[in-house]
Amino acid sequence: MAGVGLVTSMATNRLWAKGIAAAGDADSVVLNAKVYTVEPGAKPVEAFAVKAGRFIATGSSDDIRALVGKNTRTFDAQQMTVVPGFIDCHNHAVGEQLLYDVIVGNPYGVEFVTIASIIEKLRAKAKETPPGYWVEGYFFDDTKVKDKRQLNVHDLDKVSSEHPVAVNHRGYHTAYYNSKALELAGITRDTPNPPGGTFDHDESGALNGRVTDRARAVFSKVGKRPTYTPTEQIRRSRDAMAYISKQFVSYGLTSVHHEHFNGPDAFRALETIRAEGELLHRVYFAITGRMLDEFIDSGVRTGLGDEWLRIGGTFEHAADGSFSERTMAMSVPYQGMNGYRGNVTETQESLDAWVARIHRAGIQVNCHANGDVAIDMVLTALERAQRQYPIVDSRPQITHCTLINDSLLDRIKVIGAVPAVFSTYAYYNSDKFHFYGQDLMSRCMAFRSFIDKGIIAAAGSDFPPGPFAPLMGIQGMVTRTGWNGETWGPEQRVTVAEAIKINTLNGAYASHEEHIKGSITPGKLADYVVLSDDPHTVTADRIKDIKVVQTVTEGNVVHQS
Numbered sequence: 001m002a003g004v005g006l007v008t009s010m011a012t013n014r015l016w017a018k019g020i021a022a023a024g025d026a027d028s029v030v031l032n033a034k035v036y037t038v039e040p041g042a043k044p045v046e047a048f049a050v051k052a053g054r055f056i057a058t059g060s061s062d063d064i065r066a067l068v069g070k071n072t073r074t075f076d077a078q079q080m081t082v083v084p085g086f087i088d089c090h091n092h093a094v095g096e097q098l099l100y101d102v103i104v105g106n107p108y109g110v111e112f113v114t115i116a117s118i119i120e121k122l123r124a125k126a127k128e129t130p131p132g133y134w135v136e137g138y139f140f141d142d143t144k145v146k147d148k149r150q151l152n153v154h155d156l157d158k159v160s161s162e163h164p165v166a167v168n169h170r171g172y173h174t175a176y177y178n179s180k181a182l183e184l185a186g187i188t189r190d191t192p193n194p195p196g197g198t199f200d201h202d203e204s205g206a207l208n209g210r211v212t213d214r215a216r217a218v219f220s221k222v223g224k225r226p227t228y229t230p231t232e233q234i235r236r237s238r239d240a241m242a243y244i245s246k247q248f249v250s251y252g253l254t255s256v257h258h259e260h261f262n263g264p265d266a267f268r269a270l271e272t273i274r275a276e277g278e279l280l281h282r283v284y285f286a287i288t289g290r291m292l293d294e295f296i297d298s299g300v301r302t303g304l305g306d307e308w309l310r311i312g313g314t315f316e317h318a319a320d321g322s323f324s325e326r327t328m329a330m331s332v333p334y335q336g337m338n339g340y341r342g343n344v345t346e347t348q349e350s351l352d353a354w355v356a357r358i359h360r361a362g363i364q365v366n367c368h369a370n371g372d373v374a375i376d377m378v379l380t381a382l383e384r385a386q387r388q389y390p391i392v393d394s395r396p397q398i399t400h401c402t403l404i405n406d407s408l409l410d411r412i413k414v415i416g417a418v419p420a421v422f423s424t425y426a427y428y429n430s431d432k433f434h435f436y437g438q439d440l441m442s443r444c445m446a447f448r449s450f451i452d453k454g455i456i457a458a459a460g461s462d463f464p465p466g467p468f469a470p471l472m473g474i475q476g477m478v479t480r481t482g483w484n485g486e487t488w489g490p491e492q493r494v495t496v497a498e499a500i501k502i503n504t505l506n507g508a509y510a511s512h513e514e515h516i517k518g519s520i521t522p523g524k525l526a527d528y529v530v531l532s533d534d535p536h537t538v539t540a541d542r543i544k545d546i547k548v549v550q551t552v553t554e555g556n557v558v559h560q561s
C-alpha cells in the first residue's frame with residue numbers, strides 16, 4: 001500500500017545507494033559515539049554522517065572524519081550512546097487536554113494524588129464555570145490514589161450540585177460522575193446496563209458513580225459544553241499540537257502514530273504547525289469518522305503523504321474494553337467479580353462488515369483488542385476479509401493485542417498482523433496486574449512470544465492511558481518489573497537490543513516505512529537520539545532515568561537538554 005511519497009523516497013534511496021558520500025560532503029557528523037544502528041546483524045559503530053536529512057555513511061570515527069568539510073557540523077558524542085529515533089505506534093496525542101483541561105493525575109509518570117486534591121481542582125474549575133456546564137478532570141488513575149480507595153459519586157458531589165461533574169480515567173474506558181450528571185442522563189439504580197458497558201453500584205445497590213465503556217455514551221448527549229468559534233478552535237488545536245510535538249521529541253520520539261477523535265481538526269493543526277516550522281516529529285495519521293468515509297469514497301489509501309505527514313490506517317476500532325481498567329473481554333472470569341468476563345463492545349457481524357469495507361478500500365485496518373476473546377474476534381474478521389479480498393502484505397494492526405495464547409499467535413503470524421503492544425504499562429501499571437494474576441500476566445504484553453514466533457510487534461504507549469516515554473517502555477519490556485518493585489510475567493522479558501528494535505525498526509515496519517526509517521542505515525532518514533548512558537550497560541532498573549541529550553529529525557536538532 002505504498003503511496004506517492006513512498007515511491008519518491010525509494011527513488012531517493014537508490015540515488016544514495018550509489019555512494020555519493022565523498023570527502024567534505026557531509027552536512028553533519030557524529031563522532032566518538034556508541035552507535036547502535038539496529039540494522040539486523042550489524043555491530044555497533046563509532047560514527048556516522050548525515051547529508052540532506054539522510055544518513056550517508058556509518059563507520060569508525062576516522063572513516064567519518066574523512067567526510068568533514070568546511071561547512072560540516074561536527075558533534076563529538078564523548079562516548080555517549082546513539083540509537084535511531086523512537087517510534088510510538090499508538091498515541092492519542094491529546095495536546096489540548098494537557099494545555100487547557102483540569103489534569104488530576106501525572107500524564108508523564110508515576111505519581112500518587114489524594115482524592116481531596118482532585119475535588120479541590122474541580123471546585124476551582126466549577127467556580128469559573130456557569131451552572132449546567134460540565135466540569136471534567138482528566139488523567140485520573142484509580143491505582144495512583146493515596147487514599148487507597150475508589151473515587152465515588154459522593155466525592156464528586158462535593159465539587160458541585162449545579163454542574164455535571166466527570167473524572168475521566170486516563171485509560172479512557174471508565175469515568176466517575178456526580179449525582180447531577182447521573183440525574184441529567186436519567187440514570188437511576190434500576191437502569192439496566194446497555195450492551196458493552198456498566199453502571200456500577202456499591203454494596204447497598206446504589207449507583208457508585210463509576211460507569212464503564214459503552215454505558216458512557218449517554219453522558220455525551222446531556223449537559224452544556226463550551227463552544228468555540230472556528231478561529232478560536234483552529235488556534236487552540238494549533239497551539240496544542242505544537243505543544244505535544246515538543247513533548248514528544250523531548251522524550252526521544254521522532255515518529256508517532258496519531259489517533260485523534262476529531263480527525264479534521266487535528267489534521268489541519270498538523271498541516272499548520274508543519275508550515276510554520278513547529279512540527280518536530282513525523283506523523284502517521286489514523287483516520288476515522290467523516291474523513292474515513294470520504295477517503296474510501298475518493299480512493300485515498302493508506303500511505304498517501306510524505307515522510308512528515310502520512311495517511312495511516314484507521315483509528316483503533318474497539319472490539320472490547322480496557323486492560324488497565326479491567327474491562328477487557330477474556331475467556332476466563334475476573335477474580336472475585338461474580339463471573340464478569342469484561343466487555344465485548346462489538347458484534348462479530350458488524351466487526352466483519354467494518355473490517356471488510358476498510359480492507360477492501362486499501363486502508364490499513366486497525367482494531368483495538370485486549371482480551372483473548374476480542375483478539376479472536378478481530379482475527380476472525382481479518383481472516384474473512386482476506387479470504388474475500390486477498391491483499392498481499394497488508395499488515396493490519398491489532399492495537400494492544402494484550403492477552404494471547406498459542407492459537408492466537410499462530411493466526412496473527414499467518415495473517416501478518418502487527419500487534420501494537422502497550423510499551424510503558426509493564427513499568428507504570430504494575431500496581432494493576434494483581435487483578436489478573438501471574439498466570440494471565442505470563443501471556444499479557446507478550447513481546448517474547450511475538451519475537452519467538454517471528455511476529456513483528458511494535459510499541460504503542462496509548463497515551464493518555466500510558467505515559468509515552470520510550471525509555472520507561474524499554475525498561476519495562478526488559479525487566480517486567482514495575483515502579484512498585486513487583487514483577488509480572490517475567491517469561492515475556494526481552495533483551496535491551498530487542499526492546500530498542502521494537503521501539504524503532506518495528507515501528508517503521510508497522511507503517512510500511514522500514515525502508516526509509518527505523519535504523520541508522522545509509523539512505524534512511526537521519527532521525528536519531530543521543531542518550532546520556534547506554535541502556536545495554538546501566539542497571540536495568542535505571543534505563544528509564546537515562547537522559548535524552550539530543551533528539552534529531554532529518555538531521556536537525558529538535559531537542560537538546
Ligand SMILES: [Zn+2]
Pocket residue numbers: 090092259316462
Ligand atoms: Zn488507544
